[in-house]
Amino acid sequence: MFQTFSSSASPDQGPPRLAALRGAMEAAGLDGFLVPKADRHQGEYVAPCDERLTWLTGFTGSAGFACVLKDVAGVFVDGRYRVQVRAQVADVFTPVDWPEVGLADWLKAQNATGKLGYDPWLHTVREVEALEQALDGRDLALEPVTNLIDPLWADRPDPPAAPVVDYPVSHAGTSSRAKRASAAKTLREAGHRAAILTLPDSICWLLNIRGADIPRIPIVQAFAVLHEDGRVTVYSNPAKFAGLDPDPDITLRDWRDFDGDLAALDGPVRIDPLSCPAAVAQRLDAAGVAVARGDDPCVLPKAxxxxxxxxxxxxxxxxxxxxxxxxxxxxxxxxxxxxxxxxxxxxxxxxxxxxxxxxxxxxxxxxxxxxxxxxxxxxxxxxxxxxxxxxxxxxxxxxxxxxxxxxxxxxxxxxxxxxxxxxxxxxxxxxxxxxxxxxxxxxxxxxxxxxxxxxxxxxxxxxxxxxxxxxxxxxxxxxxxxxxxxxxxxxxxxxxxxxxxxxxxxxxxxxxxxxxxxxxxxxxxxxxxxxxxxxxxxxxxxxxxxxxxxxxxxxxxxxxxxxxxxxxxxxxxxxxxxxxxxxxxxxxxxxxxxx
Incomplete structure (x- = not known):
């Protein structure tokens, strides 16, 4: 059993938390672990329960990630946060100028070898593949694991549970039914049986709904499967949707049903490698479901x-x-x-x-x-x-x-x-x-x-x-x-x-x-x-x-x-x-x- 820590974050808490994470790495047989500013939806903003990077390092910027090895821990940030990161993280973390310095190059400079763990729900298909390609030929393998931060986070906040509300056509301009029909036509023309939607704003746009699961952003955290005939299966906390009128073409399921339902889909199933968590692709592959790559069918129409x-x-x-x-x-x-x-x-x-x-x-x-x-x-x-x-x-x-x-x-x-x-x-x-x-x-x-x-x-x-x-x-x-x-x-x-x-x-x-x-x-x-x-x-x-x-x-x-x-x-x-x-x-x- 590892020592656990509270949600508060400050530079003085960085050393013991880093030490605890390294202890968890050792117990899991890992030589490194990635901690991104991300949740399983891959949006820019995350709920308090997903602020793992801030919890570990104290860095509060909206983008970045940490790579923790046995003897060095880099915090990678872009030009917006170079001044901020130096003020917020403890000396046990090393700020790295990203993307000028890529993760693979940094790992090479650290002579990293062994197994680099990552939570496949927090990294996209494209991210994982790009890193694997960049590390090809090196004695360093990516290892999907359950998240190592969560057991150390004693008072991790509960997932958001804000109620979902309708967004009227008078503001949206197009009905949800029309949007679903258009997106489904895109799938049929591509020969795809379904598409996995993991971006909350795509789902909100498609269904003409709004929520309050992320501070300042009126989105609903959910996953969805858009079928070729325009039906949509939504995976979330059903209690959040209690105030909405039912729609016969929209089925509401619990989060816990998502994994099993993925395995039962008929392919080809479209995933967007830029936003789909690697865990989804890995689950589909393991179940033998044919996967097709393509853009999230909601992203461009929404834009x-x-x-x-x-x-x-x-x-x-x-x-x-x-x-x-x-x-x-x-x-x-x-x-x-x-x-x-x-x-x-x-x-x-x-x-x-x-x-x-x-x-x-x-x-x-x-x-x-x-x-x-x-x-x-x-x-x-x-x-x-x-x-x-x-x-x-x-x-x-x-x-x-x-x-x-x-x-x-x-x-x-x-x-x-x-x-x-x-x-x-x-x-x-x-x-x-x-x-x-x-x-x-x-x-x-x-x-x-x-x-x-x-x-x-x-x-x-x-x-x-x-x-x-x-x-x-x-x-x-x-x-x-x-x-x-x-x-x-x-x-x-x-x-x-x-x-x-x-x-x-x-x-x-x-x-x-x-x-x-x-x-x-x-x-x-x-x-x-x-x-x-x-x-x-x-x-x-x-x-x-x-x-x-x-x-x-x-x-x-x-x-x-x-x-x-x-x-x-x-x-x-x-x-x-x-x-x-x-x-x-x-x-x-x-x-x-x-x-």
Whole structure:
């Protein structure tokens, strides 16, 4: 019997927990063990009961993983979390810059041999296969095992059990029956008898349901099997679905039935290797069920929003934009140095709740003052809370969940007189954001083809940022939604109806962070006289909140950039002004004055 530990996590708890995990590894005959930031659904956000990486290491970022060997434990994080991880983990863990350093290369550098254990529910088919291929020829084998963390976690929270609610067609735009029929047709055309759905947002979209199983994200944790005739079998906690009207084509089963039902399926059964847990594929293989690989049939239709969803998102952003403007008016009226980051977070949420339409914020608000703004995904705590000082930048990244849409907006605000180099960097970031906002591009291009446009002004100054330029956004679903992205690693062609963020940035560790973010929708571009390319696309901006003129170095802008900025601010006045209080209207007029 191993010593067990509570849910709380801090650097001082890292050494005993790591020692306990190594004891469990030894008992299981393992030479290493992987601890990802993941659950069995492979979404970006996990419930408290699945925060194994945080429990072990203290790292609270939304992405990363640990690889624990007998004498070293690496914590792998991308560019968003390099500063954060060093502050949160104990010295017994070694931060590793990922993906610049791949896991296989790191294991090779550690001369790792023997058996590397992993929980097959927490790693996708693609992840496991890629690692096996990278390790081919080495004396190190991957070993699927039951999770070693769970027996050590004494007060591990219970799985979420929030009730499921219907999401009306008036917001979804398409009935669940029509979605199921379309997805089933996709399966039949491919010759597939069924598809395994493991992404909760896919299931929520397909069935027109929402829940509250993940903080800030209105999803239902479940698995599902979509059959070729449009029937769906859902595996979850049945009690969560008690309030829904029955549908003869939807069968509800308990989680415990999933494993046995997999073995009884007739193939070919489609799995998406990018999201399907390796355990599912291993179970199907063991039962002799023919497996076919293909995209989750819900992912692309979900990404290409219906006209109703797009119109709802426009309205949600107008409502949210008015709340943001009321907040920014209030913020500008506060004396420099009188607020803390927590004051900012609470005030902003209050203005959103005053709309009487907010269901929840869409993620934990980022309010980073001065050097904290350089931590890309900073989350203020009582321990890190600092004052918002005169002469500093305040980076505020926030959003709301409304029944008609999900919002995500970042504004960087000058508190007092900004430093010259910060204003120059801000203007370069603004130029990159404008470049994405103005671009016209041929159909078939992907995020990787456009990402560089946002970086050119920064590159010219020897600067850059360590995250993608934009992510997909759901319709009253996840604020981070695939498959589309504006990123140098995204190969997914952009299609009309996709909603993305447009958020270049710049971060100077120890001093300030800058990010400007609007949401945009891929739309067909109007024809131009003399044009010879058919099917051109462009982006429709749907976020309407002023960009801080005090940080713009007008002399650095081209005439076209200046015209875009003035036109954008004129639209903000026209669209948001009528929704504001008298004080906020006066503030908005000044904040959107022509450059």
């Amino acid at each position: 290409c929003k219906s006209d109703v969803e797009i119109e709802g998102s426009r309205e949600a952003h107008l409502r949210d934009g008015a709340a943001m403007c009321e907040f920014l008016c209030w913020l500008d009226a506060q004396p420099a140095g009188s607020l803390t980051e927590i004051d900012v977070v609470r005030a902003l949420e209050g203005y959103r709740r005053a709309t009487n339409a907010l269901q929840d914020i869409s993620f934990e608000t980022i309010a980073g003052a001065g050097p904290n703004g350089a931590i890309v995904h900073y989350r203020v705590t009582e321990e890190t809370n600092r004052g918002v000082g005169d002469g500093e930048l305040l980076l505020v990244d926030s959003g709301g969940q409304y029944l008609d849409g999900t919002t995500d907006i970042t504004r960087t605000i000058a508190i007092g007189t900004p430093p010259q180099d910060a204003a120059e960097a801000f203007t370069r970031v603004l130029q990159g954001m404008i470049a994405i906002s103005r671009v016209r591009f041929p159909g078939g291009l992907a995020g990787r083809d456009l990402d560089a446009l946002a970086r050119v002004p920064l590159w010219a100054a020897g600067q850059d940022y360590g995250h993608g330029t934009g992510h997909g956004v759901g319709a009253y679903l996840s604020v981070h939604e695939g498959p589309q992205r504006l990123s140098r690693i995204s190969h997914v062609p952009l299609q009309p109806g996709m909603i993305l963020s447009n958020e270049p940035g710049f971060y100077l560790e120890g001093r300030f962070g800058i990010r400007i973010e609007n949401l945009i929708v891929v739309q067909p571009a109007p024809d131009l006289p003399g044009g010879t390319v058919d099917g051109m696309l462009h982006f429709e901006t749907i976020t309407w909140v002023p960009i801080d003129r005090r940080l713009i170095r007008v002399e650095m802008l081209t005439r076209a950039e200046r015209d875009w900025m003035d036109a954008y601010h004129a639209q903000v006045r026209a669209r948001i002004g009528p929704r504001l209080s008298d004080a906020a209207t006066a503030w908005l007029d000044a904040a959107t004055a022509p450059l």
